[in-house]
Amino acid sequence: MYVYKRDEGGFLEEMKSYISKDYKNVIKRLICTVSIAMCSLLYAGLNANRGVVHDVSTRVDAAIPFNKFFIIPYIIWYGYVGFYLFYFAVYDGEKFFNLLWGIVSGMLFCCVIFYFYPTGVKRPELQGNDIFTKLVRLIYSNDNPYNCCPSIHVLDSVLIAAYVNRDSHP
Structure with missing residues (x-):
């Protein structure tokens, strides 16, 4: 994991430094997102009865009873995915593209399943x-109760956790 080092100017300063040194590649990586x-557009087309x-x-x-408070981690998930995609785009292009490939191929695989075997849950x-x-x-x-299995949220969470924990520096 990344270790915050006060004497080096901190995380944001280090990130700015990385971006300024390699901004063209960082921009290219982010465009790939x-x-x-x-x-997601393909998913949206399949997210209907x-x-x-x-x-x-x-x-x-x-x-398991419904718990409305779990909406908070659900919403935080979007920031989690965005943060780590940005992080790897800045710090590690190889991990970024491997993660991006995993997310995109996983989403496409899920969409194939959603097309042939639409799933849902009662809310x-x-x-x-x-x-x-x-x-x-x-x-x-904004999100219909269809195509819940396999879960793209779980797919992305597991992939990101695997890449973050792959070595000592995410």
Whole structure:
């Protein structure tokens, strides 16, 4: 893991230094993240009721109560993915492209499964009008309850964790 060193100016100063030394390659790497957006468009096209939807809920799912507070880690996930893509784009081009390849190929694989075997889960009825419930409603209004398995969130989280923990410096 990256170790913050006060005597060297800190993490942000080091990042600025890396970017200024290699900004053309950093920009090229970040432009490549457009491939994730393209896969997301494919996902969006498949994220609809297209007839038969296979409910993948289990008894274990039914035994776990809905917790609106878990919307916070769900939202943080987007920052987690964005941060590490940016981090590797700046510090390690090889890891960046390997991670990007893993995410894009994984998303495409998931989309193939979503096309041939659409899955879904029933969502709970939301009660209340607090900020957490409003955030859940916002997510629900922008993401249909389809194509939940395999999980692209889990795919990305596992890939990033693997690359971060691959050696002592992410």
